[in-house]
Amino acid sequence: MSQTFNTKDVAEHNTVDNGLYIIIDNSVYSVAKFVDEHPGGAKILKRVGGKDASKQFWKYHNESVLKKYGPKLKVGELKEEAKL
Template sequence: MSKQFTKAEVAEKKDGESILLIIDGNVYDVAGFLDQHPGGAKILKRFGGKDASKQFWKYHSKSVIEKYGPKLQVGTLKEAAKL
């Protein structure tokens, strides 16, 4: 089973060895993908530590997440308790 992250944990990993971002409730570490990203490293760094779902789907098709997702996914987003 993959690790579950809180939004706060994802927000802490926005630069350095790990750059985590959220897409549709899944958490991806894109630090090792910076040099391969066709749009450049800058955009991945900008969304590091954040939910990038809206921006991801604006520029990518489902085939992109199917191709790269399994290699980059490190966990899922832990749902916050609803009071």
């Protein structure tokens, strides 16, 4: 079952101990268990933890990476928030 998050919820998960969530194209992923496997190193994932990493992700990855790892890392969707 997929959860719905707002940006504040995701921001609270900005460390490995808290789950290390990132946003990619309005989907929320928990990358805490993937940190040590990440080919680019743990540092980059920790830097974008709790944030929207879409721009950084698409700069270095193609859609096949998301198809391969996305299903096991995805924890939910980002809820649309009102913009003032």
